[in-house]
Amino acid sequence: MILRDKYVKLNANKLTKFSYTYKHRQSILTSSYILFTLHILGGGMMMKKIISVIMVLLVSLPLFSTHVLAKEGVGKESLVALGDSIPYGYNLEKNNQHPSRDAYPYLIGDKANLRVRNLGEPGWTTEDLLASIQGDQKYRQAIRHSDYITLSIGSNDLLRGFRQEATQAKVMELVFNGDYSVYEEVQDIMDVPDLVDRMETIISEIRALSDSPIVFYNIYNPYPSSDFQNHMIGSLLLHDFAGGFNSIITSEIDDEKNVVVVDAYEAMIGEDSNLIPGDIHPTELGQERLAEIGYEVLR
Numbered sequence: 136m137i138l139r140d141k142y143v144k145l146n147a148n149k150l151t152k153f154s155y156t157y158k159h160r161q162s163i164l165t166s167s168y169i170l171f172t173l174h175i176l177g178g179g180m181m182m183k184k185i186i187s188v189i190m191v192l193l194v195s196l197p198l199f200s201t202h203v204l205a206k207e208g209v210g211k212e213s214l215v216a217l218g219d220s221i222p223y224g225y226n227l228e229k230n231n232q233h234p235s236r237d238a239y240p241y242l243i244g245d246k247a248n249l250r251v252r253n254l255g256e257p258g259w260t261t262e263d264l265l266a267s268i269q270g271d272q273k274y275r276q277a278i279r280h281s282d283y284i285t286l287s288i289g290s291n292d293l294l295r296g297f298r299q300e301a302t303q304a305k306v307m308e309l310v311f312n313g314d315y316s317v318y319e320e321v322q323d324i325m326d327v328p329d330l331v332d333r334m335e336t337i338i339s340e341i342r343a344l345s346d347s348p349i350v351f352y353n354i355y356n357p358y359p360s361s362d363f364q365n366h367m368i369g370s371l372l373l374h375d376f377a378g379g380f381n382s383i384i385t386s387e388i389d390d391e392k393n394v395v396v397v398d399a400y401e402a403m404i405g406e407d408s409n410l411i412p413g414d415i416h417p418t419e420l421g422q423e424r425l426a427e428i429g430y431e432v433l434r
Contacts, residue, residue, distance in 0.1 A: 216240035218287035223255035242426035261333040287352040296325030355403035357415035
């Protein structure tokens with residue numbers, strides 16, 4: 136159901152709630168009038184029993200009303216954000232002690248009128264997130280009660296592998312000699328096959344807890360064009376040919392049930408203003424770009 140339909144449904148619930156409350160008040164006034172009339176008439180054991188029954192009904196009405204309103208209660212649907220420092224909004228705030236309100240999950244929440252639970256954690260890898268989904272009740276309960284989920288994970292895994300000396304040597308061979316046959320070796324050194332397996336396992340673990348739609352962000356290039364060598368290598372490994380990492384993500388994950396892969400790479404590439412200077416994290420503008428592509432698939 137698209138969000139516009141759900142908005143209409145919520146408004147219909149509000150009208151139902153108003154109608155019930157109005158009828159409830161009318162019934163109380165009517166019952167009170169009857170009770171007053173019986174009291175005036177007075178007299179007799181039978182009359183006292185009738186008054187007692189009416190008193191019980193009057194006391195019970197608020198209880199019934201509370202139950203119905205709780206059942207039909209109108210509240211915002213929830214968006215749970217899972218991942219690393221990117222959904223956290225790292226370095227958008229001075230102290231980084233809590234997720235930034237300028238991070239893309241909150242921007243999506245504002246646009247779509249969703250309540251946001253941001254569980255992004257700076258520095259996390261796929262191993263960290265998987266362990267938490269499997270064993271941390273905070274994460275498991277949040278997923279169970281979600282209506283929508285965003286997932287952004289894997290960047291730290293790739294950066295950790297990219298910075299290894301063995302990776303650097305093979306990448307230089309790939310770039311300067313044009314020997315694309317070594318790319319599979321680069322993938323193995325960077326642990327790409329296991330990384331993709333963990334991503335699929337993360338989605339399976341989420342699916343065991345919830346059937347909420349998952350918006351999965353692929354990996355953007357964390358290096359600005361001004362850092363020419365790293366930017367070129369990042370584009371090469373992530374995007375520029377069929378064996379690129381984002382192509383693997385799309386082919387392996389996009390077929391999962393109710394999972395949509397959105398293209399963070401394309402949303403962020405080409406504008407250095409999307410990245411914090413001297414940093415690998417999105418600026419407020421970059422977070423807006425990420426929010427736009429996530430919102431588009433939810434609305």
